[in-house]
Amino acid sequence: QSVLTQPPSVSGAPGQRVDISCTGTSSNIGSRYDVNWYQQLPGTSPRLLMFADTLRPSGVPDRFSGSKSGTSASLAISGLQAEDEAHYYCQSFDRILGGSVFGGGTKLTVL
């Protein structure tokens, strides 16, 4: 059972938009700790996709955007492409556990 809750799977057709939610509690996202997102393609290491809630590292397309409100965060992917098919993980810090916490991951399928 992950501290941050994500839907196990989402799907969308090429060109469409999907949103992946990440729900936490008052001890992590709700305490205004940064939310970060990672993309993991099959057989590869995770890659940083979004940091500090809404910021994209260099090289990440602007089709990816992040948001946060209250105890939840969300990753939006617009203009879906086949290469976006991957697992996506959110991450934050939890002040009660005293360390980083991850969501369980969401598998994105591009139809």
Added chain:
Amino acid sequence: QLQLQESGPGLVKPSETLTLTCTVLGGSVASTTYSWDWIRQSPGKGLEWLGTIYYSGTTLYSPSLKNRLSISVDASNNQLSLKLISVTDADTGVYYCGRVTSARSLDVWGIGTTVTVSP
């Protein structure tokens, strides 16, 4: 460009101690700007944070592993290491080291090293 390279025994017997090394290439493990994490991924599962080591040497450990885990830095060899005692099959997985920014995001990941706990 910074690269991280994990290495380890591959196979460990139950109840033994697992020791992994992460070599930092193209940068310094002693940087005051970053900290370092160990993350693992059990087969077919998600990511699990194991622990963090800061420049000061301060460490944070996952509560579920705190009694078995230690993380350290060897600045002379530009490496960080993980030591996990009394392993069980639940410790099987891919272990990653990562560089951690001030936003607590891991902006550089190693390729990972696979650990199997089996008699």
